[in-house]
Amino acid sequence: MEYEEYLHMLKIGADGARGDDASKLKTLISEWINREFKPQSPVDYDNKHSHGLTHDVCGRLLCSAKLDWNNPEVRAGIRNCSDGYIMTNLSFPAYLYDKYTSNPDDLEEALFKGEILIQIGCTESYKAVFMSPSSAKDVEGDSDGADIITQIIHLEKVTPHSITYTACQVQFALSSITSWWSMDGDFDYQQFWRTIIDFFEKPPGQEAQHRVDKLLKWWTRRNRRGKLSNAMKANMSINALARQRAQCDDAVFDSP
Numbered sequence: 001m002e003y004e005e006y007l008h009m010l011k012i013g014a015d016g017a018r019g020d021d022a023s024k025l026k027t028l029i030s031e032w033i034n035r036e037f038k039p040q041s042p043v044d045y046d047n048k049h050s051h052g053l054t055h056d057v058c059g060r061l062l063c064s065a066k067l068d069w070n071n072p073e074v075r076a077g078i079r080n081c082s083d084g085y086i087m088t089n090l091s092f093p094a095y096l097y098d099k100y101t102s103n104p105d106d107l108e109e110a111l112f113k114g115e116i117l118i119q120i121g122c123t124e125s126y127k128a129v130f131m132s133p134s135s136a137k138d139v140e141g142d143s144d145g146a147d148i149i150t151q152i153i154h155l156e157k158v159t160p161h162s163i164t165y166t167a168c169q170v171q172f173a174l175s176s177i178t179s180w181w182s183m184d185g186d187f188d189y190q191q192f193w194r195t196i197i198d199f200f201e202k203p204p205g206q207e208a209q210h211r212v213d214k215l216l217k218w219w220t221r222r223n224r225r226g227k228l229s230n231a232m233k234a235n236m237s238i239n240a241l242a243r244q245r246a247q248c249d250d251a252v253f254d255s256p
Contacts, residue, residue: 029173032116033057052176053079053087061116062174064091065102087185089192095170112163112215116170118222158219160200164193 030045037057044050053059063069063078064087077085087093094100096117098110168189175184182190200216203209 025169025173029116029170033061036115048176048178050176051174054176058174058176061095061100062087062093062171065094065097065100066091066104066107069094081185087187089188089195093171095174096167108211112167112219117163117166118219158216158223160197160216163200163219164196167196168193 026048027045030043033039034042039055039057041050041055043055043058051058053062059075059078060069063074067074067078067085069075069078074085076082078087092102092107092111094102095114096112098113098115100114102111103109171187171189171192172180175187177184182188200212203212
């Protein structure tokens with residue numbers, strides 16, 4: 001098989017996987033918004049035209065984190081694509097930030113800790129893509145099959161590319177466009193991807209690298225929450241109690 005044929009087959013597979021992920025997230029994110037925000041007009045997962053900037057919650061999450069979506073003038077400016085309010089890939093959207101807001105004096109603070117990415121008791125967006133669908137909906141913890149995909153692709157920790165891919169999928173799910181394009185109006189998905197990758201892989205110095213490493217470890221810890229080693233499980237109180245009771249029985253049996 002020729003090199004070009006391999007590339008063609010890989011592209012077909014990648015496009016199919018991306019489509020599958022988009023379909024899963026379209027439903028999960030719609031359910032999450034309706035559950036968490038209880039909007040007056042619920043998000044219809046089956047109608048992408050109800051998403052995007054025209055929807056109050058989707059618009060709030062897609063809005064640049066430096067703007068105040070609650071300000072009616074800001075909302076009107078964004079929806080009318082007025083100067084100074086055009087949503088592009090040059091500003092990080094609010095959903096990437098914890099509590100949907102950024103600190104203008106420290107734009108790195110709370111970045112990539114948005115609830116829609118990793119909060120809500122379970123990591124719905126990330127697990128829906130890189131783990132089994134059931135684990136994304138299992139609020140109490142991971143299901144037995146939660147690691148099938150991650151084991152196959154040897155994804156033992158969260159990586160910059162996995163975070164970036166998830167962010168692009170969330171952006172698409174919140175938007176009103178119905179199919180994948182590199183451009184959504186003035187929003188360039190390819191540049192958005194490169195910007196996030198560069199944030200993680202091209203920090204300006206050692207301190208920035210330390211913050212990146214800390215953030216990646218935080219992500220991995222969040223996505224591994226509930227996964228205990230056998231040694232840790234053995235020291236939990238329930239198992240310790242079982243051992244103590246067995247030891248007491250053995251002591252009584254062995255006593256004269």
